[in-house]
Amino acid sequence: MHEHLRRPPLPARCLLLAPRCVPGEGAPAASMYGGDEVSAIVVDVGSHTCKAGYAGEDAPKAVFPSVVGAVPAGPANDGGSAPSAADGSHPPPRKLYTGIAGLGYRRDHMEVVPCMEAGLVADWDVLEALWDHALRERLQVDPREHPMLLAEPSHNTPAVREKTVELMFEKYGAPALFLAKNAVLTSFASGRPTSLVVDSGGSGTTVAAVHDGLVLHKSVLRSPLGGDLLTRALQLLLQHQGVQVRPRYSFKRQEVRPGEFEAVAVPAPGTTASYAAFSQQAITADVKEAVCRVADAAFDEAAYANVPGSSYELPDGNVIEVGSDRFKVPELLFNPAGILPGVPAGAELGLDGAGPLAGVASLVLDSVNKCDVDIRRELFNTILLAGGSTLFSSFKERLEREVQEIAPQTAKVKVTASSINVEKRFSVWIGGSILASLGTFQQMWLSKSEYEEHGAQYVHRKCP
Numbered sequence: 001m002h003e004h005l006r007r008p009p010l011p012a013r014c015l016l017l018a019p020r021c022v023p024g025e026g027a028p029a030a031s032m033y034g035g036d037e038v039s040a041i042v043v044d045v046g047s048h049t050c051k052a053g054y055a056g057e058d059a060p061k062a063v064f065p066s067v068v069g070a071v072p073a074g075p076a077n078d079g080g081s082a083p084s085a086a087d088g089s090h091p092p093p094r095k096l097y098t099g100i101a102g103l104g105y106r107r108d109h110m111e112v113v114p115c116m117e118a119g120l121v122a123d124w125d126v127l128e129a130l131w132d133h134a135l136r137e138r139l140q141v142d143p144r145e146h147p148m149l150l151a152e153p154s155h156n157t158p159a160v161r162e163k164t165v166e167l168m169f170e171k172y173g174a175p176a177l178f179l180a181k182n183a184v185l186t187s188f189a190s191g192r193p194t195s196l197v198v199d200s201g202g203s204g205t206t207v208a209a210v211h212d213g214l215v216l217h218k219s220v221l222r223s224p225l226g227g228d229l230l231t232r233a234l235q236l237l238l239q240h241q242g243v244q245v246r247p248r249y250s251f252k253r254q255e256v257r258p259g260e261f262e263a264v265a266v267p268a269p270g271t272t273a274s275y276a277a278f279s280q281q282a283i284t285a286d287v288k289e290a291v292c293r294v295a296d297a298a299f300d301e302a303a304y305a306n307v308p309g310s311s312y313e314l315p316d317g318n319v320i321e322v323g324s325d326r327f328k329v330p331e332l333l334f335n336p337a338g339i340l341p342g343v344p345a346g347a348e349l350g351l352d353g354a355g356p357l358a359g360v361a362s363l364v365l366d367s368v369n370k371c372d373v374d375i376r377r378e379l380f381n382t383i384l385l386a387g388g389s390t391l392f393s394s395f396k397e398r399l400e401r402e403v404q405e406i407a408p409q410t411a412k413v414k415v416t417a418s419s420i421n422v423e424k425r426f427s428v429w430i431g432g433s434i435l436a437s438l439g440t441f442q443q444m445w446l447s448k449s450e451y452e453e454h455g456a457q458y459v460h461r462k463c464p
Contacts, residue, residue: 040436041141044151044182044429045130047116048202048227048388051429052134055149055436059422060429062138066202067278068126069097069110096125098133103278106249108270112278119153119203119222121160128167135172143168147176147445149436151428154183154199154208154220161463162456169451176445178436179463181215183208185431186386189423190416194375195382196368198360198399199428200333200389202227205360207367209379214464219370221363225336227285227389230329234292235284237325246316247279253317263316287312292326293393297401299331330392334359334402361402368407380407385417386427 040055045066053060073093097103097110115126135143148168152161161179168174183197187210196219199206204226209219238245249271251263291310301324309321336357358366368379383403385396400415407413418424435441446462 040147040149041135041139041143042149042151042429042432042436043131043134044185044426044432045115045127046201046428047114047119047204050115050130050134051426052139053429053433054139055433057433058430060426062134063426064099064133064138065103066115066130067103067112068115068129069103069107069275070094070113071097071107071110094125096129098129099137102133106268106271106275106279109272110275111272112274116203118224119155119201119206120157121164124163124167128171131172143172143174146174147178147436148172148174149178149180149432151182151185151432152179154181154197154206154215154217155222156181158460161459165446165451165456165459169448174448176447177451177459178445179459180432180435181208181210182206182386182428183210183215183220184213185428185435186210186384187213188431188434189427190384190418192382192384194378195384196364196379197384197386198364198390199386200226200360201387202389204229205333205363205387205389207360207363209367209371209375211371211375216371219367221367221370223357223360223363225333225357225360227288227387228281230292230332230389231281231285231288233332234288234325234329235281237329238284238287238320243318243320245280245283245314247276247283248315249279251316261317263318283315287314287320287322288329289391291322292329294330294334294395294398295327296394296398298335299327301328304328330395333389333395334361334398359402360399361406364399364403365406377411380411381414383413383415384427385415385424388425390417391421391424 042051042053042055042060044051044060048066049063050066051060052062071094073095096113097105097107103112113123113126115121115123115130121127135141150164150168152164156179164179165177168177182199183206186197186199187193187195192210193213194211196207196209199208204222204224206220206222208221209216235245246263249268250266252266253261254264256262290312295304304324304327307324307327309323310326311319311321313319336359364383368376371379380403383399385399390396396415396417400413403415404411404413418427423430444462446459450458450462
């Protein structure tokens, strides 16, 4: 277990919030949920992946995509993993397949349905299917026996929070629940009560200021620039170069001569467009993660024209060389305009109507300027990185340099990120693991009895 999990970070934050959130009724909760016999479950449903595991551990036990395969109830389906059915009443009835195994098996008429849109829950049936898969299939726990700490977006809405509480108590019967903001959990993972969190995930980038363990809502800014957009951009660039990314289900390797194989197309007429796109983007995302890196300075087409290429072998055996595009794609995070010549970015990247987009450095400056003057210096000095899109090589150094250029001259800019990619990718979940295992936190749970007495609205008081 990592060192930062062995020490109890920021107990003052819990003590700070406890009087405000638990007015005189915290002691019973501490005796009910504290101790080592029953550990809490931490679940972080992100826009790209879902993470779940036990509080106190240093990494989630279950990590799988935050999308499901939805097949209309009518057509018969062969093989595959057992579906996780949702109880929603939304027509038409669907059979939902979750997890890597469920999505990896191609089925006729199977649509890929995301759980999140713009960082918020868009399909509650899908969310329930993800919870079922995480708790009952992957962790194999009974939700009625474990308190649940759920990570939520920093810009989450009151209606979504209340619906989450109702589902977790009414359907899953959890004994206690706590909703924690992503930015706060990232701060906990780094052991800091005050910070500016830059969380760049699949569906976008969110910048939020945390002060004394609380998110300053006026500082929360969000951009649609994230990992999914970068993947689509790389896919477009490869298409313009004539590179065909073929999903694994669309071909089979056939031996033409001893020791020599070639890919032969396999017809799959029942494949939906969403499943084909999902399969292609999964391969392109792996290419992106393997070869792309952030340029040390603003990307210049001429300067990088002769940069050595990086090779990657596609599943069908073709080897591609990615040259300057491996710097061009991550540049979208810092300079969204004019990076993809000849490509109508708004239409092809799904940004129609998004308006002018700001780079990450501009988001940081705007977020800090929305905060009180007396904490801006500390925020500039404590910028934390989280999310899979911050894993690009040189991301930290580039962001620090660009923020320093536009920040006030008196500000000392420091960007902090873990040197371990697993900690950076799972920083939200790790923060929840730390928080839920603290002894001082046990009085802060929203118990089922409190929910039954006060209703779902009470979550806004217990979980600020």
